[in-house]
Amino acid sequence: MKVRASVFASFILILEVVGVALFLRGFFPVPVKSSVSSKSQLSDLPAEPLSGGSPNSSRLPQPLFRRVVVMLVDALREDFVFGPSGRMYMPYTRHVVERSSSHSFVAKARPPTVTMPRIKALTTGTIPGFIDVVMNLNSPALLEDNLIWQAKTAGKRMVFYGDDTWVRLFPKHFMEYDGTTSFFVSDYTEVDNNVTRHLDSTLKRDDWDILILHYLGLDHIGHISGPHSSLIQPKLLEMDDVLKKIHGALISKEAEGSLPYLLVLCGDHGMSETGSHGGSSEPEVNTPLVLISPAFKRKVGMEKPGVVEQVDLTPTLALGLGLPISQNSVGRVIPGVLEETSLRDQLRFLHLNGHQLSCLLKDSMPNYEKDAGFEQFRVAEKAHGSWMKLYLEGNTSEVLSNMGKKVLKQYLDALAAMSSALSQQLGKYDMYSMIAGMVFVFQLLLVLVLAMPEALSGAAEVDLPVLSALLSLPFYLLCLLLASVHVLVCTSAESSCYFCSLSWGLVFAAVAFSSAMFCILISMATRRLPLGPKIHGKSPLRSGGSEWSLSELDVLLLAGTIGHTLSLAASSFVEEEHQTWYFLLSTLCLAVFQDVCRKYFREQRGSGDEEEHVLPSKDCRPSAHPKAEVCSEKWLALATPPFTLACCRLLRSLNQTGVQWAHLPDVGHWLNSSEHKVVLSLLAAFCLALIYLLVQRRCSWVSKVALALGLLGVYSYRAAVDNVSFPWQRSGRTMSKGTVEARFVYVFVLGILFTGTKDLLRSQIVTADAKLKSRGLWEIYSGLVLLVTLLFRAHNLPVLCCSLLIQSLMAQFIWKKLHYDAAQTTIMHYWFGQAFFYFQGNSNNIATVDISVGFIGLESYVEAPAVFLTALNTYAGPLLWACHLVCYLSSERHRSPVAVSHGCYCLALLRSVPAAAYIVLVTVLRYHLFIWSVFSPKLLYESMHLLLTAGVCLFFNTMEQSRSVGTSYVLT
């Protein structure tokens, strides 16, 4: 089956999008959330079960503790306390653990073992994933139901000292706080002294109920020198002293008759043997949990600490303080804490916990009734009811207590089952879906790469052996094999899996598709094999030319593309990806400059290769152009690359992005400050005028007028929202939303797009006029530019302006004059697009997405247009360059009729190589420390970009389509 390269490329891209979507679905598990978005309230609590008769009171039992001190030591590993050297590291704590009234456990933290998700886990009882971070993009504050909120609502007074992540997560929750930043990892004494200095005064006072301390020093030492460094022991001794001090103060404050205190020592995560954390190895996951309270039984001798989940602390603390358990908590109360209370209270506590878990289970599982834990809970609840009946009747026999113990055991089993069922859904990568998605993407990528020699040939047609693949025996065998693998994996998987939950038809289609792809791959590979040396020329750059020699520029383009893909493996390079692109772009400009110099200076010397002289005369232009024009053209061509370089240098200081240098002052901030409003206004007006001049050249007069009016509308919109000002306008005007002005612009955008489409259609159906068609394309392009102009912030208009300027200069003097082929031009466009993505102020962090764009011209939030506008604004750079590529290549058709096809193919290849490589990288690095903060946002950006490129390739396709229609029209 012969397919045109552009059709082939867009088909592959669209399928790749599907593959990536499957991967994403596996990578970001959907969080377990209760369907009601409100928070648990005391009044919602279920009544105490009582069989027969009306339910009993819904009151909570008496709280267990009056005051709670949580001492959280960052990266406190389990063996620092319970291990053989624990006696040396933390002597007092060990003494308390062994001899005093306390409970000690090993609390298992879930990966990612990073502080922020762990704090969320400790306070909400959930296992937070990355999607949570994306969902509350705008607010760093924790909006979910959590322990701190419950405590505040219940009127508890809280004091916090330590890591300022808490302060950001819970603003206005603490009566008193002092946050320390964990910014300087090399500082491990000041951060802790800043916490400890408050202790003496706070412990003396009586006006608080909950005290939370978060010590960072140990974590910093781990990062600097690992868990076996000599710095560890003094730090742990210091922590031990702090614990001793708090314990002593609590004991001395304890009054007869009042409720006891509770002192909690815990770690948020452990520390690996190299001192880092984030992964899921044993030392990173196991943290100590020591609960100290006079309410517990006194210990005699060291016991092996039991194992609990880290999230179990949340319901335990909630019940201990008499608070409702937060809604999404998946933890279960630690039974040891309750053992000194009456049997009735114990049952009541367990019932409350079970009720909360069963509600969550109902919301998160479609067939919750079949869940073993849920059934057990129902049975236990019933038994509890009958026990209550007996109890209230005054029965005090042995039977009652035996029955109560049985109910207790039933409850505990039910809690364990429900909790594990819930947490299995969370915080786990769905590896099967991920691998399936990855396999799809890689098959497609390989097919794309193998088709390179054909796709970049003069015919630009790819021969896909679809039929022979579908009719071959291996295809059916593969189908069978893959289907059986699927069944095997799905039946043996203990956790839920998205790919398994798909309907059979879809899965079978996927299996058939995958095996067909595999067969096609094999047959294409065998076809290439005899042509060994030819396929060896993997370079997409030399389309013609039997023997291909790489010029410096080709080497750079290839090395840059590969190097950039490889650089994505390092978190710093992902954070600072803009630096990579700026660097590559500068080098590209210099390489182009060198090419230009070589061309013009060798011509001047008159000794250069003959072809250089012959080629320009091939142009349809008459050879007798005036000498002066040639000369000026030469100097303009020579000036273009340096000018581009200078533009890029200016633009990069417009918006500082990334992480390391993001705090540096940039021109954008300077322009946006209110005292420089005049400058900003002048700049915006100048840019708008320049945009008009650059864009209007190729449009029809109707579009010219519309464009001019539209740009005026943009300025008045910016004036209305008070970014810029008119010279006659006095300050102090009320700010409006500028809806009218924005809609005014939208009308012109639609008008221009309509005119362009009309021209395109006319050129296809009626006249087959190449000129009309190219005008239509440019009109669509200018409509897009107008829309982007409206969306861009005023200080970003120079970015747009420069991109248009560079586009027209490069097209006129470089790409046309130096005879770069379609592949080279495409790669250059792609690089420019990437660099302009960052010039706009974007980064690989979700936080830089400008959401306010979604409200331009809308009275209220409407999802579809808002998402569209935000995506368009974010990806304006790459999109505009890709559109320019379409326009440029189709206007260059007389030089190479298949240029559009080649361009489309190269763009698809350029986009899918990093996307596919990145998917693998993310899978390999899924336990990396920065997986949620650095790699996952980049993954979202990559997939979004892939989606948009698929759209652009479809656009390419329609252009290509019209060519064949046009030629066929001419032929008939």
Place this chain on the structure above:
Amino acid sequence: MWDHEIKAMASAHAIIAAAVFMATVLPGAVVRGFSVCGTHLLWLYSVSGAVAAVSVAVFWLLGITRPTKKHTLGYKLSRLFRSCVYFFLSCLFFHTVVVLYGAPLIESALETFSLAVLLTSLTTLRCLCVLGPNVQAWIRVFSRHGAMSVWDTCLQITVVCTVVGAWVGAFPIPLDWDRPWQVWPVSCSLGATIGFLTGLVAAPAWIHYHRKQLTYKCK
């Protein structure tokens, strides 16, 4: 074919490499606390000075520099003067390019300019020594198939190695390792020096192994 020339080149390069080495080691005896990263600018000046002095001396002694037609003192002086101007212009050129690559414009201008001086003394100075202040010859040598002697090829190799070394040296700057050699412009100047040394070794070796294929148009 050009055995003696290759030998001369190898020995000249050995001397220059030794000069770079000495410039790194010797100041430590004089200046207290001298180190490549710690007192980077000092190291930079010492290397550029050493390379400049030694290459001028070596090339003058070897007589690589093309004999001039005129032997008047005035002509020689004007050549010297033009060479100095070219040297300075080349510093400015490198400075501009480095700033265009994203070096801060005002903040660490001294560091940037020092890097430019180093690059100039590693590349332009050799051109000046071999080709003299003759732009046409430079363009010829650096266009494709433009080398007309072993020394031209050698010049191409070392210059490209130096520039690529400086280019590669910029890679580790965005990494968050907080190492002393990541400070601007340490990694770039180290990269340039290492590239230069590589070029010094590679040029005679490459020419030696390709001496059969190498043909020069005219001498």
